Amino acid sequence: MARRAALTERSIAEAALALIDAEGIDGLSMRKLADALGSAPMSVYTYFPDRNAVLDAAAQVLYGLVEAPTDESLPPYETVRRIMHAVRAVISAHPKAASLITRYPPRTADALAFVEAGFRSFRRAGISAQDTARAYRALVAYSIGTAEIEVNGYFQAYPVATPAGASLDEPTAGRHLPNVLEIAPALAGQDDAQEFDYGLDLILDGFAHQRDHGSA
Amino acid sequence: MARRAALTERSIAEAALALIDAEGIDGLSMRKLADALGSAPMSVYTYFPDRNAVLDAAAQVLYGLVEAPTDESLPPYETVRRIMHAVRAVISAHPKAASLITRYPPRTADALAFVEAGFRSFRRAGISAQDTARAYRALVAYSIGTAEIEVNGYFQAYPVATPAGASLDEPTAGRHLPNVLEIAPALAGQDDAQEFDYGLDLILDGFAHQRDHGSA
DNA sequence: ACCTGAACACCGTTCAAGT
DNA sequence: ACCTGAACACCGTTCAAGT
Secondary structure, eight states, rough: OOOOOOOOHHHHHHHHHHHHHHHTTTTTHHHHHHHHTTOOOOGGGGGGGGHHHHHHHHHHHHTOOOOOOOOOTHHHHHHHHHHHHHHHHHHHGGGGGHHHHHHHOOOOOTHHHHHHHHHHHHTTTTTHHHHHHHHHHHHHHHHHHHHHHHHHHHHGSSSSSOOOOSSSSSTTTTTTTTHHHHHHHHHHTTOOOHHHHHHHHHHHHHHHHHHSSSSO | OOSOOOOOOOHHHHHHHHHHHHHHHHOOOOHHHHHHHOOOGGGGGTTTHHHHHHHHHHHHHHTTOOOOOOOOTTTTTHHHHHHHHHHHHHHHHHHGGGGGHOOOOOTTTTTTTTHHHHHHHHHHOOOOOHHHHHHHHHHHHHHHHHHHHHHTTTTSSSSSOOOOOOSSSSTTTTTOOOHHHHHHHHTTOOOOHHHHHHHHHHHHHHHHHHHHHHOO
């Protein structure tokens, strides 16, 4: 490679994200990264203490790509719905980098912009800080979970064509799993985008319903 | 270490899980694993094609620890609630192995036992295979997401005491994130078990509400 | 302050060989 | 079929040294 051009935190982080996009998170080595930047392997350590810090920085760059809605007049659940879609769009465009969001939360001002937009919308709608935090946690869990499911092809691995658990003791496995065998095709045939919205609506409708009818 | 005793898939998988519990997933090397089993590094390759297959097997052992409710008279949502709690309990007991569930779905008969119990309960309650699959997907996403959040201390990393994103360009960061700063303490102070139930109820109540009032 | 090359202590996996 | 040791092509990071 060899590019030259004075290293910066940002240029390194962007090169790291590009490398992850191409070769996966495990495929990002400090040596390959330095090579892509036209530097010696140890140069990166001037800007980052270790590989982990480089991955964190790549995650911040990724979060910066999320487009938050600027229309302040939208109702809060619609704002959140758009933000969730924007996050999913970034992950779809960077599937090999997706797991970064599982390990590294948004931390820089740039990376937190979409979070700020969502919080602001909720607070302006009169939803308490406590309730906003609770909803946010559930939505983060759902984002991370769906991202991993989609990126890993989680339900493609389910026992459909391969009706039984290959070994690990049970040679006659699958025999006592009639419901798994019945439902597995429905799981394998799910549309990612459609199911994402389905689950998102479960959470948002549940949240709205719970706010109207008390409890918690 | 050196233990002797003839290798089997199961003994290797159990030793792998023990090693992961002690040193984390990244800390599991084929060399250390063989050492713990009293064998030469390459012996494991007689039973597993590569390190990935060993991690998958360790995941199956972990799933096997989930205690599914045997009481068939329980209402379906209560059954699912108990299964979700049982999964969370196993993850809490094996925090360093938790991320295995993100990468390796249950596959063997033993590992799928709790899934079968949940599906069976839903189907007996007259919930369609399609709806069961949809609810399951949302619940898997939520399980994976909450497990990662809890295990990684996701919200501990939020900008509370450290009010701004350390570097990556923005030196004056945090200034335009009033809502993030307001809500961060509530996030850091959340109780994991309580919030897990809160989000779980959002999904289950949303599902029940949606089944009663049509749509989808 | 920034960047470098050599070295250390590891990796997963291939291979050729043994029983 | 099961197990082995040596070797290959990698790793992240420490160190001593340079500008």
